[in-house]
Amino acid sequence: MPRLSFREALNQAMSEEMERDPNIFLMGxxxxxxxxxxxxxxxxLQRFGEKRVIDTPIAECGFVGIGVGAAMVGMxxxxxxxxxxxxxxxxxxxxxxxxxxxxxxxxxxxVPMVIRGPGGAAHQLGAQHSNSFEATYCNTPGLKVVMPxxxxxxxxxxxxxxxxxxxxxxxEAELLYSEQGEVPDGxxxxxxxxxxxxxxxxxxxxxxxSKMVGLALEAAKVLEKEGISIEVVDPRTLRPLDDxxxxxxxxxxxxxxxxxxxxPHSSFGGEIAYRxxxxxxxxxxxxxxxxxxxxxxxxxxxxxxxxxxxxxxxVVAAVKRTLYLQ
Amino acid sequence: xxxxxxxxRLSPTMEEGVLAKWTKKEGDKIAPGDIIAEVETDxxxxxxxxxxxxxxxxxxxxxxxxxxxxxxVGILGEAGEDISALLAEAAQAAGGAKAAAVPAPVAAPAPVAAPAPVAAPAPxxxxxxxPLARRLADDSGVDIRRIAGSGPGGRVVKxxxxxxxxxxxxxxxxxxxxxxxxxxxxVAVSAQLFAGDEPVALPxxxxxAAKRLVEAKQTVPHFYLTxxxxxxxLWQFREQLNASAQAAGGEKISVNDLVxxxxxxxxxxxxxxxxxxxxxxxxxxxxxxxxxxxxxxxxEGEGLITPVVRNADSKSLxxxxxxxxxxxxxxREKKLRPDEYTGGTxxxxxxxxxxxxxxxxxxxxxxxxxxxxxxxEKRPVxxxxxxxxxxxxxxxxxxxxxxxxRVIDGALGARLLSEVVRGLEHPMLLVL
Numbered sequence: 001m002p003r004l005s006f007r008e009a010l011n012q013a014m015s016e017e018m019e020r021d022p023n024i025f026l027m028g029x030x031x032x033x034x035x036x037x038x039x040x041x042x043x044x045l046q047r048f049g050e051k052r053v054i055d056t057p058i059a060e061c062g063f064v065g066i067g068v069g070a071a072m073v074g075m076x077x078x079x080x081x082x083x084x085x086x087x088x089x090x091x092x093x094x095x096x097x098x099x100x101x102x103x104x105x106x107x108x109x110x111v112p113m114v115i116r117g118p119g120g121a122a123h124q125l126g127a128q129h130s131n132s133f134e135a136t137y138c139n140t141p142g143l144k145v146v147m148p149x150x151x152x153x154x155x156x157x158x159x160x161x162x163x164x165x166x167x168x169x170x171x172e173a174e175l176l177y178s179e180q181g182e183v184p185d186g187x188x189x190x191x192x193x194x195x196x197x198x199x200x201x202x203x204x205x206x207x208x209x210s211k212m213v214g215l216a217l218e219a220a221k222v223l224e225k226e227g228i229s230i231e232v233v234d235p236r237t238l239r240p241l242d243d244x245x246x247x248x249x250x251x252x253x254x255x256x257x258x259x260x261x262x263x264p265h266s267s268f269g270g271e272i273a274y275r276x277x278x279x280x281x282x283x284x285x286x287x288x289x290x291x292x293x294x295x296x297x298x299x300x301x302x303x304x305x306x307x308x309x310x311x312x313x314x315v316v317a318a319v320k321r322t323l324y325l326q
Numbered sequence: 327x328x329x330x331x332x333x334x335r336l337s338p339t340m341e342e343g344v345l346a347k348w349t350k351k352e353g354d355k356i357a358p359g360d361i362i363a364e365v366e367t368d369x370x371x372x373x374x375x376x377x378x379x380x381x382x383x384x385x386x387x388x389x390x391x392x393x394x395x396x397x398x399v400g401i402l403g404e405a406g407e408d409i410s411a412l413l414a415e416a417a418q419a420a421g422g423a424k425a426a427a428v429p430a431p432v433a434a435p436a437p438v439a440a441p442a443p444v445a446a447p448a449p450x451x452x453x454x455x456x457p458l459a460r461r462l463a464d465d466s467g468v469d470i471r472r473i474a475g476s477g478p479g480g481r482v483v484k485x486x487x488x489x490x491x492x493x494x495x496x497x498x499x500x501x502x503x504x505x506x507x508x509x510x511x512x513v514a515v516s517a518q519l520f521a522g523d524e525p526v527a528l529p530x531x532x533x534x535a536a537k538r539l540v541e542a543k544q545t546v547p548h549f550y551l552t553x554x555x556x557x558x559x560l561w562q563f564r565e566q567l568n569a570s571a572q573a574a575g576g577e578k579i580s581v582n583d584l585v586x587x588x589x590x591x592x593x594x595x596x597x598x599x600x601x602x603x604x605x606x607x608x609x610x611x612x613x614x615x616x617x618x619x620x621x622x623x624x625x626e627g628e629g630l631i632t633p634v635v636r637n638a639d640s641k642s643l644x645x646x647x648x649x650x651x652x653x654x655x656x657x658r659e660k661k662l663r664p665d666e667y668t669g670g671t672x673x674x675x676x677x678x679x680x681x682x683x684x685x686x687x688x689x690x691x692x693x694x695x696x697x698x699x700x701x702x703e704k705r706p707v708x709x710x711x712x713x714x715x716x717x718x719x720x721x722x723x724x725x726x727x728x729x730x731x732r733v734i735d736g737a738l739g740a741r742l743l744s745e746v747v748r749g750l751e752h753p754m755l756l757v758l
Contacts, residue, residue, distance in 0.1 A: 254458050254484060285458040285484040286477075324477050324485075 001182040007040045009151035009183045010116075010172065013158035014041070014078060016186065018048055021076060024162060027054040027063055028080030028117070037082045038118060038177055064090035064115065068097045068167075071113040076162060081117035084171055085129050091136075098167040099142030114161045116170035118177070119147075120211060120261050121309055127297035132262035137169040138239045138271070144168045144192055145239040149213035151181035153236055156190030164192060173211035195242035197249070201231035204319045205249040207272055208259040209235055212310065216259050219315035230319065238268055243275045250276055254285040255322035259315055264292035289318040328383060328403025328412050333393040336365055336372040337664045342394045343367050344530060345374075350382045356402065363399070368534035369631065369667055371660040381405045384413075392527075396471075455482035462487040531660075532629040542691050545605070547731040550686050551739050555750040557702055558721045560584060563753040567643065577647040582620075582676045585699050585725075586646055587756045588749030589674055590616045590638035592742050599734050599742045600671055602692035607732045611692075616640075619670030619690060622654040631657040632690065634670040643756065678702060684724040694733035697746065700724040723750075 004012065018024045025048075030037045032045040032055040045053040056063040060081065067077040081087050087094060098111045121130035137145045146161055146168060148154040154172065161168035198213055199220055208216040213234045220230035233249050235242050250256045256276050258269040269290045276288055294308040320326050333343050344366040350356060356376050363374040384401040393399055401409050453471050455463070459482045463470035468490045475482035519525070528536070560581075567579050593600045593616045603610045616639040619632040633653035638646060656662050672694070675687045678701035687698040702723045709718050725746060729739040749755045 282457045282461040285456045324483055 001184060003180050004151050004155075004183040005177065006151045006154050006172070006179045006181070007038060007042075007177040009155040009181075010040050010158055011042060011044065012183070013155040013162070015044060015047065017159055017162045018044075018052060023074065024076040024078065025052040025054060025070075026078045026080060027056055027067060029056055029058055029082045031055060031080050036080070038174065040172075040177070041080070060086050060090035061093060064093040065097065067113050067115070068093055068101070068111055071098075071111040071167070072101060072109045077113045078162065079113060079115045081115060083129060083174070084117055084119035084133050085131050087115070087117075087133065094137070094143070094167070094169070095140050099140050102166065103142065110165050111167045112165050114158070114164075114168045114170050116158070116161075116172065118174035119171040120173050120175075121293075121298050121305070122174040124300055124302055124305060125298075126300040130298035132260070132293075134169075134171060134238055135262060135266060135268045135271075137171075138268055142167070143239065144237065145171070146192060146237050147171045147173075147210040148236055149173075149176070149198070149208075149210050149234050151179060152183045152188075153190060153196070153234075155183050156188050157192065157236060160189045160192050163189075168192070171210065176211055176214075179214075190236070192237045193240035193242055194237065195233060195235040195245040197231065197245070198234045199230060199232040201229035201253070203229045203253055204255040204257060204322055205231045205233055205246070205253045206257045206259055206315065206319070207233050207235065207246055207269075209238060210261070212259040212261055215310060215312060215315060218312045219319065222312060222316050223319055228319065228323065235272075241271075241275075243272075243279070246272065246276060247279050250280045251283045254283055255319075256280075256284070257289040257291065257315065257318045257322060259291045259310055261293060261310060263295050264290060265295055267292060286322040286324065289322055291315050291318050328380075328401050328407050328409045329378075330386075330398040330412065331362070331376065331382075331400040331402050333365070333395055333397045333399055334374065335395055336374065337367040337369045338668060339369070339534060340367040340395060340530070342392055342397075342530070344392050345387050345389060345399055346371060347389050348385055352382055352385055353405075354382050356380055356382055366530055366660070368530040369660075369664065370531075370657075370662045376402065378402060383407065383409055453482065454480055456484065459483050459487050462491075466491050529628055531624070531631065535629050538690075539688055543688050546689050546691055548686075548689060548728050549731050549736070549739070550726055550728055551736070551743050552684060552724060552726045553743050553747050554722050554724050555747040556707070556720050556722050557581075557750055560750050560753045561702070561721050571644065577644050577651065579643050579647050581678065581702055581723075582674075582699065583643060583647045583650060584753070584756060585676065585697070585746070585750065586618055586620065586635065586638060586650065586674055587643055588746045589672065589697050590618055591749050591756060592745035593672055594639045595745050596738070596742045599694060599738055601694050601733050602671065603694065603730060603733050604692070610733060613671045615671060617669060617671045619667075619673040619693065620650055620653070621673065621675035621687075622657045624658055624660075631660075631662065631667055632670065632673060633657050633662055633667050673697070675699065678723065684726050686726055687728050689728050689730055691730070694730045695739070695742075696728045697743075698726040698728065700726075 014026060026041060026044060031041045032053045035042045041053065064079055067079040070077045094115060098113060102110050120132045134145055134147060137143050144164065144166060146157050148157050158170060161170050199217055206216040213232065216232045220232060223230055231249050231253055233246050258272050260267060260269045262268065269292060273288045273290060291310045291314050293310060296308060298308055299305050336343065346364045346366045348363050350362040356362060357379050358377055359375055361373045361375050362382060365372050365374045380402045381404060382400055383403045387393055387399050401412060403409060454475060455470055460470060462484060468487055470482055473482050473486050473490050476486050477483040564579055564584060571578060600613045600616060601610045615637060617634050617636045618638045619634050621630050621632050623630050635646060635649055653666065670693055673690050673696035675696060676699040677685055678699055682700050684700040685698050687696040689696050700723055702721055704719050705722045707718055707720045708715050727739055727743045
């Protein structure tokens with residue numbers, strides 16, 4: 001199987017889909033002549049031309065809105081946000097238009113669009129450019145929310161997202177763009193709403209998504225040396241959520257740690273914890289733990305940022321608390 | 327050294343008991359084995375013997391009070407011993423929790439018998455445990471109140487239960503008296519009370535039945551098969567038997583005895599129907615024995631009890647009749663031992679003597695079925711003779727078999743019921 005970077009996998013997914021369906025186009029800041037702010041759309045302008053790979057001004061509210069309108073009349077837009085931080089100036093288009101048109105038109109209209117781009121903290125981007133917004137979008141009925149953790153998942157899920165009949169919020173982790181992995185060639189789709197066991201184990205379940213899957217796997221390696229067997233569950237799609245996969249795992253391990261990069265208050269991890277306690281109450285041997293960013297804006301200073309963001313040591317400690325090992 | 331006397335487990339399923347009558351007074355000397363009280367359990371009235379000797383220093387509950395399993399009922403010690411510390415400790419531990427109409431301060435440690443499987447601090451109140459630990463304890467019969475928790479704040483967690491299970495492989499239900507007193511359920515009547523209505527405390531036996539019946543009807547997939555038996559021959563057969571029995575001074579045989587025998591015989595002929603299924607429906611036990619639970623009505627309003635006639639298929643009609651009579655009599659007096667009303671493999675219930683023609687009974691899990699018997703009556707029946715239909719008057723009875731579909735399919739149930747009918751229509755089969 002070919003090895004690709006995460007960004008190449010995304011590029012391949014978009015290119016294959018655009019070859020397949022002439023109604024698909026890519027629009028956003030720097031997607032064309034600059035070859036993508038993060039080089040995800042490298043070569044696509046040359047391949048598909050200016051009508052299908054469209055550079056926009058710095059006007060998110062405008063071009064997300066154009067995407068919604070285009071989708072309503074039968075096109076299948078992929079809207080790239082340079083980062084999800086900038087989705088805030090387009091949020092009315094996403095939450096109030098894209099998410100709600102199907103219901104408000106009584107099913108006469110749909111919005112088959114993908115809004116994608118990098119999200120979350122990277123290195124020293126400062127508070128305003130380090131946001132994790134998945135909870136906000138997951139809290140909006142009408143949207144689907146996808147956060148892949150591997151190049152293969154990125155390709156399979158993006159292809160499914162593009163073919164989906166409804167708006168999909170597709171959040172990529174900036175620090176994953178250069179990650180390499182094996183990616184199946186050609187027609188490879190992962191259904192939205194289907195999670196994946198990234199590592200099988202017996203003693204504790206770690207639920208993690210996007211970049212935090214890597215952190216969970218590293219923690220699992222550390223714990224393995226102490227004889228503790230970790231199962232890492234990656235839901236991949238946060239809405240709809242494959243909670244049954246999580247329940248199955250927790251029923252086996254009796255313990256659950258949720259790892260998220262987002263700040264803790266009112267976050268997506270809270271939703272997972274709610275569902276697990278609701279459905280696995282009699283299977284739990286310890287309170288559910290959550291590892292998240294500290295509850296502050298992400299600092300710019302490297303020493304402070306590294307304290308605020310989740311790390312392996314915190315995941316290991318949380319797992320041990322569920323095992324009463326401290 | 328004075329100790330608390332606590333409510334023991336006198337039936338396998340009891341959760342609380344009514345102290346029906348004290349047979350020892352305060353100040354009485356107690357020798358090991360002495361009966362200090364009678365206790366009404368969920369099934370029967372049982373004697374409450376003590377293993378230890380001393381003096382009954384204090385009765386903590388009145389006759390008629392309901393006490394949770396393990397709840398203190400009295401204090402045993404040396405004459406003149408100071409028990410104020412014990413009373414105070416009990417009162418403190420009890421907090422506000424009080425069993426229904428328990429006057430004295432209750433609750434506190436000190437089991438009467440049987441040491442705990444795992445050394446544990448004296449339980450003082452709520453058990454702190456993970457949900458999983460509680461479930462595992464329930465499933466394995468480990469008394470979670472006797473386990474020292476290793477989690478934060480003494481929380482009992484999975485590993486503690488596993489340790490306890492390893493140390494006491496099969497914690498038998500009979501091991502004594504656990505030690506916590508919780509508030510006994512008050513009579514909670516949700517229906518609105520109008521003038522003249524009054525809430526009534528149900529006897530233990532009915533409370534237990536209420537719980538088990540709801541569970542049975544909700545979790546066991548019932549279906550019902552009804553068939554008639556022509557019992558003219560049976561009727562004659564019974565008259566002959568009873569004439570002989572009377573002459574010889576033997577037991578009179580009832581219709582119910584005959585149906586009991588026919589059912590037992592049918593279960594022997596159709597062994598696939600003689601099974602018990604686990605509550606989750608994933609495993610079953612095939613019985614070699616045919617032990618029939620026979621429903622016996624107690625006094626009106628007191629509920630019913632089902633004494634078990636063991637190996638009913640291999641006993642003579644006379645022996646069955648004697649045994650049923652004797653068990654029923656003791657059942658009505660609530661004098662049956664637990665092993666006399668548990669462990670049946672199939673049930674029989676008969677309302678014929680009340681004039682009922684047919685009815686549909688609720689299965690008593692894990693038994694796979696119950697046979698409901700109606701009255702014997704003369705009915706007009708159409709019979710074909712020499713190619714012509716003619717009307718005849720015949721004694722007939724209607725039988726309805728309730729089957730657990732997880733064990734008994736329609737065809738199997740039909741076969742079982744038709745064997746019962748065959749036995750009744752050809753009564754000689756019942757003495758073979």
